[in-house]
Amino acid sequence: MNTLKISILAIFIIFFSCKKDKPIVEKQWYKGNLHTHSYWSDGDEFPEVIMDWYKSNGYQFVALTDHNTLAEGEKWKTISNDSIYQKAFKNYFNSYGDEWVTYRKDSLENIQVRLKTYNEYRTKFEEPSEFLILQSEEITDGYNGKPIHINATNVKRKIEPQGGNSVLEVMQNNLNEVAKHKEEFGTPIIAHINHPNFGYAIGLEDMIALKNEQFFEVYNGHPAVNNSGNDAHISTELMWDYINIAYIENHKPLMYGLATDDSHHYHRKGSKWSNAGRGWIMVQADTLSPKSLINAMEAGQFYASTGVELKELTFNNNILSVEVKADKNITYKISFIGCKKEEGEPEEFAFFESNKASFKLTKDMLYVRCKITSSKLHKNPVEDLLYENAWTQPVTYSE
Known part of the structure; x- marks a missing residue:
């Protein structure tokens, strides 16, 4: 009987000791960029080189957001004869070797390289708690010549642009499609409105009229997107304020602001080019995972920065x-x-x-x-x- 009591006491001591010593997960800040382009659409570099740059420069997560495409299937890129890109290919080949790089020459002796898919290149860079690559897409649509672009982050399949009969309808149709995608796969996904002043395509009234949208780019690092506006158009930052004034008065959720690179150019640097490292977000989350990052963003637990x-x-x-x-x-x-x-x-x-x-x-x-x-x-x-x-x-x- 005494032995039984001692055994029960020992179990209680072990249980409560384990419970007491269970670590409390503290939230951390994670740096990331949710707008990036590669050779899979109109960027001018291989995904591996881009991911290596971000990882080497202190980012913990990146979304490759090529236009209306995911990095899947087979795609061959013909390398420009410009000496910049020829040199870049040689550097790529020397860095990754012939066991990784697959290339050929066409009848004109042009070099063609098979691009690595998301599932291939992520194995080179992802590390638990260190670096995460989110499969994403820039849904690229338009109306009457106006560019309307929406990023979908953490998608499971390609989302086709939905079109519409007005700027507002195009935006809403694509946002609704992202919402369907989220419901279909039961996975955390966010959509954000890209560079509303690009081509001055998206007006304040269109942004105010949106339903079920919480994110847009208050800063975009592309030199052609008119963050600052002009004499006839307000800046994206001032637009942000007017959106939230209207949203609160109409009992809508707050609109949150992102800073992104929208990087396309990795070989020429300067104000004329869309370079990496101009804008990012810092997310306060408990783990480096899609679910944790997106949940934190939806709760407004992040800030945007250009430095x-x-x-x-x-x-x-x-x-x-x-x-x-x-x-x-x-x-x-x-x-x-x-x-x-x-x-x-x-x-x-x-x-x-x-x-x-x-x-x-x-x-x-x-x-x-x-x-x-x-x-x-x-x-x-x-x-x-x-x-x-x-x-x-x-x-x-x-x-």
């Missing part, structure tokens, strides 16, 4: 607090931007010349977001966006 990195970002008790991971001899302006109820216009509520600041929301405010502007010049800017920035997601007052 500014945050040490802290919290929203507790209606207080939005940020702290920048500051560089030496660099100054920062932290702006809290939002809109008061029944005002209809965004405004800067407060700003601080500091690397740390907080702002308390009040009942009369529809929402508040934070923009951090650095005095550090962007290494490779586009348009007039010369300095590094970061944008937090909008938050609302709660009782």
Whole structure:
């Protein structure tokens, strides 16, 4: 009997010791880009070289988003006779070897290379908790000559562009198709509206009228997308504010803003080219997995950046607090931007010349977001966006 009591006691001690020592999973920040192109569509580099660049430059996740295509099946790329691309092929071959690279020459002695599929090249780069590649697509559609592009992240099959009889209808049809895809496969998928000012195709009214959409690009690193707008069109950042004013007033979910590269060009660098490394998102998630990343994004637990990195970002008790991971001899302006109820216009509520600041929301405010502007010049800017920035997601007052 005493032996039985001792045994039961030992079991209880082991059980509660294990329970007590069970590690608590802490959320981490993961850096990623959700808009990237390769030889599978109109990019000018092999997927392996692109993934290697992102992984080597501190990114934890990347989505290859070629136009209306997934990296699957057989595709051969004819290498341009331009010396830049001939040299790039030689570097590719020397890096990966003849056991990996499959190529041939056509009747004109042009080099043709079989592109590696998503399932092939991901084996070279993916590592648990270190680097993740999300299968994705840029659904490329249009209306009356206007380009309408929507990225679908973490897809399981190619999604065909749906068309429509207006800009709004084209967008909504494609968003609805992504939603069907998500339901069909029971997997986390997000869609985001790309570069609305590209060709000034997507107006504010179209964005406001959308249903069931939470993401768009407040910054896109392609030199032709008009982030800053012009005399006749507002910037994408100001569009973001007006969208959220309308969404909140119409009881829609908040619209969240992404920064992306939209990279196409990997051999020529400068303001004329669409290069890697211009814009990204930082997602606070418990694991580096599609489900965890997408769930965090849907909850607004991420920020967009073109260079500014945050040490802290919290929203507790209606207080939005940020702290920048500051560089030496660099100054920062932290702006809290939002809109008061029944005002209809965004405004800067407060700003601080500091690397740390907080702002308390009040009942009369529809929402508040934070923009951090650095005095550090962007290494490779586009348009007039010369300095590094970061944008937090909008938050609302709660009782």
